[in-house]
Amino acid sequence: MSVAEIYENRATFSFEVFPPKTDVGMEKLCGAGGVLEKLYTLNPDYISCTYGAGGTNVGKNLEVLDKIRADGKCEPVTHFTCIGNTKEDIRNKLQTYLDHGIDHVLALRGDLPFGWTGTNGDLHYATELVKFIRKEFGDKFTIAVAGSPEGHIQCRSLEADIAFLKQKQDNGADFIISQLCWDMDAFRRWLDAIRDAGIWLPVDVGIMPILDQAATINMALSRNGCVMDRKLCEIISKNWIFPNPFDKEPFDADVEGKKASFKQAGIEYTINQIDQYRACGVDGIHLYALNKYDDVAYIAKAAGLIDLV
Ligand code: FAD
Numbered sequence: 554m555s556v557a558e559i560y561e562n563r564a565t566f567s568f569e570v571f572p573p574k575t576d577v578g579m580e581k582l583c584g585a586g587g588v589l590e591k592l593y594t595l596n597p598d599y600i601s602c603t604y605g606a607g608g609t610n611v612g613k614n615l616e617v618l619d620k621i622r623a624d625g626k627c628e629p630v631t632h633f634t635c636i637g638n639t640k641e642d643i644r645n646k647l648q649t650y651l652d653h654g655i656d657h658v659l660a661l662r663g664d665l666p667f668g669w670t671g672t673n674g675d676l677h678y679a680t681e682l683v684k685f686i687r688k689e690f691g692d693k694f695t696i697a698v699a700g701s702p703e704g705h706i707q708c709r710s711l712e713a714d715i716a717f718l719k720q721k722q723d724n725g726a727d728f729i730i731s732q733l734c735w736d737m738d739a740f741r742r743w744l745d746a747i748r749d750a751g752i753w754l755p756v757d758v759g760i761m762p763i764l765d766q767a768a769t770i771n772m773a774l775s776r777n778g779c780v781m782d783r784k785l786c787e788i789i790s791k792n793w794i795f796p797n798p799f800d801k802e803p804f805d806a807d808v809e810g811k812k813a814s815f816k817q818a819g820i821e822y823t824i825n826q827i828d829q830y831r832a833c834g835v836d837g838i839h840l841y842a843l844n845k846y847d848d849v850a851y852i853a854k855a856a857g858l859i860d861l862v
Pocket of ligand 1 (some may be wrong): 597602603604605606634661662664677709713714759770
């Protein structure tokens with residue numbers, strides 16, 4: 554059953570993983586008894602796999618998706634971007650996914666590699682990619698697209714960003730996966746605004762478990778400009794590792810203690826955030842599994858997500 558069909562009956566629950574760079578990482582994720590097999594026990598509807606900026610690590614992306622397809626426990630969804638791809642590349646690469654039985658794609662413009670000012674490909678925006686996929690492949694793909702509740706960092710206005718999201722729907726997208734958003738008021742305003750704009754696509758909320766200080770700050774600020782609410786800032790401040798969480802040799806005497814208490818507070822924060830999103834009436838929860846199982850499983854169970862299916 555396609556993910557789009559599931560939304561007709563109930564909310565979805567899903568994970569995102571990334572293609573590991575090393576053989577050891579691949580074994581940990583895809584090997585017998587590895588993270589993927591453990592994640593299946595939580596009954597996700599789909600697992601998506603990211604696609605490296607500039608097409609890096611594409612081989613491993615396909616290997617990960619092949620494994621999910623072969624195991625048959627949930628739908629594999631590939632992320633795919635316009636970065637560095639000609640139309641011919643896009644046609645060939647998407648056909649390869651189809652040949653491997655992967656017919657769900659998250660169609661993105663892609664993060665611009667450092668120093669790039671455009672996609673260096675034939676298509677410039679996700680709107681064009683959605684249109685191209687529908688033109689070339691008809692209904693063979695279920696297409697997800699990104700939505701940015703706080704507005705994409707490069708958008709000229711939130712209104713313009715919403716108009717482009719509507720265009721993704723008009724061009725044939727099936728559902729939305731939202732960018733990280735810790736500002737619940739901004740999220741509620743955006744959800745109302747997109748519905749007012751005639752966007753009826755299901756909204757699946759992307760959530761990153763708060764487990765590590767540096768990773769959280771990096772994710773919020775290195776690219777996306779996400780607002781961190783007061784509660785999250787407090788958790789970061791109370792557990793600040795001196796001189797700063799990015800330092801490889803911190804002089805803080807309690808590094809391990811602070812990492813542990815940050816993680817504990819972060820897990821509680823994440824569960825609370827999931828509760829708030831579900832109370833907004835979203836159509837799905839998409840957890841960034843970060844290629845981990847234990848903490849992610851704890852969050853999914855405590856938030857009641859594994860009972861959605
Ligand atoms: P677009 O929708 O194309 O928007 C980009 C900007 O252009 C926005 O400011 C928008 O307002 C503007 N715009 C859109 N259409 C038009 C138009 N027709 N004319 C003028 N302006 C326009 N990146 C990766 O590289 N690999 C991944 O695997 C990956 N996974 C992701 C998963 C999720 C759930 C999300 C939310 C993001 C992911 N990203 C990934 C990041 C994403 O590629 C970046 O956020 C990127 O900067 C924008 O992608 P987009 O599809 O939202 O772009």
